[in-house]
Amino acid sequence: MSGPIRRSASVRRLVAIGVTLIVLLSPFLWLLQMSFKSNDLILQFPPPLIFTPTLQNYVSLWQGAFPASFVNSLMSASFSTALALILGVPAAYALSRWAGRGKHALSFAILVTRMAPPIAFTIPFFLFYRWIGLLDTVTGLVLVYTSFNLPLVIWMMQPFFETVPQSLEEAALVDGASSRIVFLEIVLPMVTPGIAATAILCFLYAWNDFFFALILTRINARTAPVAVVNFMNYEGWEWGKIAAGGSLVMAPVLIFSLAVRRYLVSGLTAGAVKG
């Protein structure tokens, strides 16, 4: 390929990347710049792009009930992710190694809970939780998110376990290792990228959930997404706080995703190319 043609291809690629970045990032950047404006500036028309930024929205968030909601979100998302992984990973391993007749029927049954829309489960959960006193508790949220994430873990982890050669396990067993050691020390380290990718998806689901949190919490266990909506007051929306809250809600997912990016890429693309 000659120089000018190669340069032209590079320019085209750069333009494509630029356009993609603008499309992808503009909503986030718009939200972020709003979070540093006062309500009056946000509602000004045309919207000013150059302005004196203020931290007032973040300060107000810090002084209000938002930090507690943020902690509730962190706890419910982290604990439910951990619980789903603790229960789901061994289940996925067992299913991957089981060659019985009911395997497909069982796998399908596990997935059923992910097929119905959340609204179908919300009201039963609400009534049941009210009955047993789990309404407005982080424990209640953790259990709901776990029940929804469990099928995801089992379904996502099965193919990863299937890629681990059984001969490795057999060799370890022959060498005298117990089944528990084989699972923990031979198999599990080989599916780490899969666990990371699955954990991210579980965390994202629980972290971003609005509907269950809206219905099953009141004040004590209110999560960050519901707390952000709580700035939509009857007498007017607190746009600045909504933007600041929204920006903060994005932060942990961003940090978590960046931290496990290496595993995430390999985990999500595993098995995409055969041979």
Added chain:
Amino acid sequence: MTKKNSGHKSAAVSRRKLLQAGAATLGATLGATAFPMPVIAQAKPFAGVTLRGASFQHRFFTLLQNYIPEFEAQTGMKVDLQLSAFPVYNQQANLELSSGGSAFDFVNVTFILAARWVAAGLLANLDEFTGDPNLTPAEWKPKDFVEGAQVPYRDTKGATYGYSWEGGAMVMGLSRMDLMEKKGLKIPKTFAELQEVCAAINGTDGVTGLVSFQLHHWCLPPYIQGFGGNIFRNPPTDIMPALNSPEAIQAIEFYANLLKNYAPKGVLTYTEDQARQALLTGRSNIFIHSSAWITPILMSGDSKVKDTARVVRMPAGPVRDFPAANSQGLGIPKNAKNKKAAWEFIKWALSPEISMRLVKEHGHSSVCRRSVIESEEYRKLNTVNGQDLGALYLEVLGLPAKGENYMAYRTVKEFPIVGDVLNKAFEQVATRQLPAQAAMNAAQEQAIANMRRAGTAL
């Protein structure tokens, strides 16, 4: 020595304490004269009760929370008031009430949900409390609540399921009277004049003729009724939708033309704040909405149009003069555990005394007690640039009681279904997707189908 000193000190403290106590008693007596305490049934009859209540966040409750310790001290009960955002509260309260829950002892009866909650029997009949002199002394005066604000909280037989704490009277705000005067324009009093003023002002000095917001089923009915139409044929008895009547079609065309020709671009998606901001900054000349959203052009520190603004009655239609009115109320869930304690709270929170304190101490004007709104103190605080806002507020809020109950469409539990359809139809007309006749014919069919699907026999 030490003992003596100590004794001396103790006597001094004791005297100080006595003086403080005396001053506190005197202060309380004087305070009681200035702002008499609301009548409470007995001394500490509810000691140990924790009263749970919920509402959406509003200045009324923020202010009320300052006084709640006084109520707790008088009654012995503890008030746990949960305040959430408007959409969050409505969702949670709707679910709690409709599933027969008893988590709350008192709730806000939201205007848009009132008809549904009352018709479904989710709230306690408050006439049982007001009708019992042991529970409600005569001084509380249930009839003192402005009749228009009470409309949403009554069932078809006239029983009361809520008392209003906030009223909204539909009025017209004009931000640029200076521009209007330059052009020799007068305040519009009819729909035709409204259109003329909008046309004359639109584009002058970068100002649009008017502004509105996305809740069309609130903004539009006064136009439909003004042209002689209605949402239902004859609510609350005949609830057949009347969306494709010639009058309704004429109204929707008129209102859509106003927005298409004289409002800012994107007005169909404007929130109330955006519209208010356009009025407050003088970017739009006219905004017709509840008084609470319009009066800030005269009373808010943010207003840039204080000297050039006016707040007046909305224009009358060629057939009728029906500005809308809304209110928010307090009620008791049917399954509440502490109904009497809840009534004690409602009685206290909406007493003439607390209402007057809110007006005097905080300038909170959207109370619903006629005696308070008509008081000299209220008039003084709410007369701005020579405009008696209280009189205007009372006049509009009192209209449903003066004959034809034109707000009856809001007492029908099917209104939200028809209101949603109306919103969509209006957007189709305003965005020129469909002509008014076709949109409203389709809306009529859709409204009937949706109502039947929801179980309404038509």
